[in-house]
Amino acid sequence: MLSKNQQIIFDIIEKAKEPIKAYSILFNVQKKGIKAPLQVYRALDKLVEIGKIHKIESRNSFVACKNSNCQISKATAFSICESCEEVSEISDNKLSKYLKSFQNKAGMKFKKYNLEFFGLCKKCSIK
C-alpha cells in the first residue's frame, strides 16, 4: 500500500510514459503540496525498493515498472536510444534467466543486476 506522497509521485511517473527526472517530478507535484526535493527522493527510494519504478542509472531518471507490477525488482534491463532518449524495459526470459544465474570467476553469486543497452531506436535509425 502506497502512502500519499508515494502514490502522487508514482502516478506522475506512470503517466509520463518516458523517463522522468526527480526535479521534473518535483515541479509537477508542487501544486499538490510536495515542495521539497527530499520529499520526492524519499518517495522515489521507496518506490524503487518495492519495484514499482526503476532508476535509469545512466540518465538519472525514473520509469514505472512494466514487467511485474509490485514485485521487488532485482533484475532490470533497458534499451536506450542515444538519439531520442526513448527508454524501454526489456522483458526477455532467456536473458533474465541467463543473468540471474550468472556467476563471476570468484564464484560470487549476485542478488541483483541492472543492464542498459544503447543504440538507435527504429525511428531514429531511419533518419
Next chain:
Amino acid sequence: MLSKNQQIIFDIIEKAKEPIKAYSILFNVQKKGIKAPLQVYRALDKLVEIGKIHKIESRNSFVACKNSNCQISKATAFSICESCEEVSEISDNKLSKYLKSFQNKAGMKFKKYNLEFFGLCKKCSIK
C-alpha cells in the same frame, strides 16, 4: 596519445585500484595545477570515450579499464559489492558474446551496453 591533463587524471584513476569520484580526483590533482571541475570532467569524458576508463553509473565513479587497454569500450560489465563497494570488471567471453549479439523484440541492435551486478563479495559474505 593522451594529453597532459588526460594523462594526469588517468594515472590517478589507475593507481586508485578502486572506483574514484570526480571531485576526489579533483582534490588529488590540484597540486598539479588542475583546479576546476570542468578540467576533470573533460578528461574523464575523453578517457571514457577512448575506453581507458569506465564509469560505474550506479556509483558516479570511475575505474581504469582492466580488460582491453586502449580499445573503445562498448561492452562493460562489473560486479559491485553492496557492503564494501568493491568493484571489479567482469571479463567473461561467453557473457560478452551473448550480450553483444542480443536483440530486443523490436529487432533493435545495440552498439553498446553496460551491466552492473550487485551482491556481496567474498570477504563481506563471510562477516
Next chain:
DNA sequence: TACATAATGTTATAATATAACAATAATTAA
C-alpha cells in the same frame, strides 16, 4: 494504551555536472 516503525515536513547544504567564453596547442591540408 504503549511501543515501534514508517512517513512527512522543513531548512540548509553537499555532491555531481555543465554552460559559456577566451586562449593556446596540435594536427592536417593546401
Next chain:
DNA sequence: TTAATTATTGTTATATTATAACATTATGTA
C-alpha cells in the same frame, strides 16, 4: 610553411542531482 581545422586548456559562474539533520505526525502492532 602557412593557413585552416580540430583538440585541449583555462576560468568563472551556475545548473542539476542528492542528502544531512532535526522535528513532527501517522500507522501498525504487541
